[in-house]
Amino acid sequence: MxxxxxxxxxxxxxxxxxxxxxxxxxxxxxxxxxxxxxxxxxxxxxxxxxxxxxxxxxxxxxxxxxxxxxxxxxxxxxxxxxxxxEPIRDTPPRDGLLLRLFFGRTLGRARCRGLLQAARDRATQNLRGYEELHAQLSTAEGDTPDWPFIEVTIRAGIHHARATVAWADESLTALSTEEPPS
Amino acid sequence: MxxxxxxxxxxxxxxxxxxxxxxxxxxxxxxxxxxxxxxxxxxxxxxxxxxxxxxxxxxxxxxxxxxxxxxxxxxxxxxxxxxxxEPIRDTPPRDGLLLRLFFGRTLGRARCRGLLQAARDRATQNLRGYEELHAQLSTAEGDTPDWPFIEVTIRAGIHHARATVAWADESLTALSTEEPPS
DNA sequence: CGAGGCATGTAACGCGTTACATGATTCC
DNA sequence: GGAATCATGTAACGCGTTACATGCCTCG
The missing domain is CATH 1.10.10.10 (Winged helix-like DNA-binding domain superfamily/Winged helix DNA-binding domain)
Structure with a gap:
């Protein structure tokens, strides 16, 4: 064992x-x-x-x-x-972006917006990467029995990237004002 | 230093x-x-x-x-x-669920659907958790300068949980047939 | 014939978890 | 007075990364 x-x-x-x-x-x-x-x-x-x-x-x-x-x-x-x-062993989460945003009051709104914009850019870039990967593998592996499962994992990436873009946009709007509203 | x-x-x-x-x-x-x-x-x-x-x-x-x-x-x-x-140090990804699904041919469709269903359940549960957390903290912290930033992190959780649910549903459909289509 | 990519391994180190060990306070 | 919770710390261990070390093969 x-x-x-x-x-x-x-x-x-x-x-x-x-x-x-x-x-x-x-x-x-x-x-x-x-x-x-x-x-x-x-x-x-x-x-x-x-x-x-x-x-x-x-x-x-x-x-x-x-x-x-x-x-x-x-x-x-x-x-x-x-x-x-075997049961999935989930690794403790450690998202450096969210940690920084959480302490955004100390970091400052402008820097937070910078981080959000960078995250948004990365996510759209990832999205393109997934589409390429999907195209590339669907021709190479499209008729193997592995393909449906591979596709599921790629679509996970797509869904999460889209969610990240939507969240970043929303958050950029929420943090758009330089000073918090009185 | x-x-x-x-x-x-x-x-x-x-x-x-x-x-x-x-x-x-x-x-x-x-x-x-x-x-x-x-x-x-x-x-x-x-x-x-x-x-x-x-x-x-x-x-x-x-x-x-x-x-x-x-x-x-x-x-x-x-x-x-x-x-x-400091620049965000991103930890190398390790998603045990996606790894198992990727090798789904070997694991078997039925077990994959089980994993997906479990992931979906967890995500909806998380969703509820975020809503509770949001409600709880918005009354406790709602008028502190930290709140807008805290809210951003909670909304990240909500977006990702929703994406997970949508992806799981889609994948359950994709893997619904017992045998791959000829 | 030289640069860059293919190919194989080892060793040290750091981060983080888990388990251990102990004691105070509160509540029932 | 006993259980649960608050509270503080230490030590060992495992996982995984990074850096190091070496050499072959191909292409230009």
Whole structure:
């Protein structure tokens, strides 16, 4: 009974879609899972070694000398389902933007508006990113069984980005006056 | 030039609104900042000691023996502004729900729908929580200069909760068929 | 033949949580 | 007088990031 690992979930999950090198796995996580997940090299390599020892992944010769392509084994798939079924461990929230806005009286209205505008810009940019990602992946993966699930995660990003834009607009209006109304 | 600390920001910010004991500070952070921030005892106490040594907070006799009420000093306010002005350090995202849904093919549609339904329920519950919080604080703090900013953070929660509900509904529909369409 | 990207790993460090440990006060 | 809550702190541990260290391969 190995202890639970979120990194194992992401690694096994990635390999369940397609065998890859550790390097490619990291890129895939960054580019595709990037808006809701992250893993660093320092986690991925040791995790792959552990998974190999436990027989959950198999190492094959890679495209170059000293490079390896990893593929998931049957026991790895079982382990993945086990991990996926575990209760979600929610990380304590830490939103630096909201924390700053909360203390907006001290920070000042002008700076708050700056932060809100920046957040709005980022959100619209993200929105475009999601649309690109959706277009790109729907042609590449559109007819694989993974696609409907991938799409769900992208649409989560879209919904949240839109909500952020609406909230930022509303808040910019609310904080528009330089001095609070008497 | 002390190193940046997110905990210092939350602690000084809390005390900038009202002097409190460490215990009350933790409760305030949990109850009011809870939906976008968290601090644990293990952080709050050492941070208060550091801030006291640096002269950013002052310790006064508390309501009981061996208890202290902390209040922010002038240099503490300056330090708070300094911290508030620092660029936002965004924590790498880690959304366990989206990670599981992404690997939904392996997890199975039924379980995905379960997760989505649970997320939807939680979001509607949060929504109610925000409304309560809004009502409660708007009477308690409604005419303080902090209120407009507090309201902005609550409305962020409301917007995101609504977005989550809409996304969950849409996704439940998308994943409603037991077998993928041929 | 050099720059940049592919590829693999290790080690140190910091942040933050959890669990532990203790005691005062209030309310029933 | 006992339970719950207020109150203060410490210590160990784990997770994850960052920085470091190394080398191959391809393209221009």
């Amino acid at each position: 190995a202890r639970s690992s979120q990194t194992q979930m992401a690694v096994l999950g990635g390999l369940s879609i397609e065998p890859m090198t550790a390097y490619a796995l990291r890129e895939a996580i960054r580019d595709v899972l990037g808006h809701f997940w992250s893993e660093s090299f320092g986690q991925i390599y040791p995790t792959l070694q552990v998974l190999e020892e436990e027989g959950h992944v198999r190492r094959r010769e890679g495209p170059r000398a000293r490079s390896s392509v990893f593929e998931i084994t049957e026991s790895g798939t079982a382990r993945l389902i086990e991990l996926l079924t | 002390a190193r940046s600390s997110q905990t210092q920001m939350a602690v000084l910010g809390g005390l900038s609104i009202e002097p409190m004991t460490a215990y009350a500070l933790r409760e305030a952070i949990r109850d009011v900042l809870g939906h976008f921030w968290s601090e644990s005892f293990g952080q709050i106490y050492p941070t208060l000691q550091v801030l006291e040594e640096e002269g950013h907070v002052r310790r006064r006799e508390g309501p009981r023996a061996r208890s202290s009420v902390f209040e922010i000093t002038e240099s503490g306010t300056a330090r708070l502004i300094e911290l508030l002005t």
